[in-house]
Amino acid sequence: MIEDPEEKSQLPSLNDMLHEYLNELQEDTLIDKKVRMTCKGYVEYLRIGLKGSKPSSAKWIEIGKVRKQYPHLVNA
Secondary structure: OOOOOOOOOOOOOHHHHHHHHHOOOOOOEEEEEEEEEEOOEEEEEEEEEOOOOOHHHOEEEEHHHHHHHOHHHOOO
């Protein structure tokens, strides 16, 4: 690794980064979103982490299903 004495920023340690992925979620959480092109047009997907599970096990779910199953995570 090359050190630059002028560089003031510091990357987070591996332990800092792992901490958020090892802890169980305290509530259902919207983690990420993406839009995919399908034969029916553009479809939005949300990555949902469920209460009691780890963020690394979050699943991508189509937004229509999220609205029905987890309405509290999606703005109307």
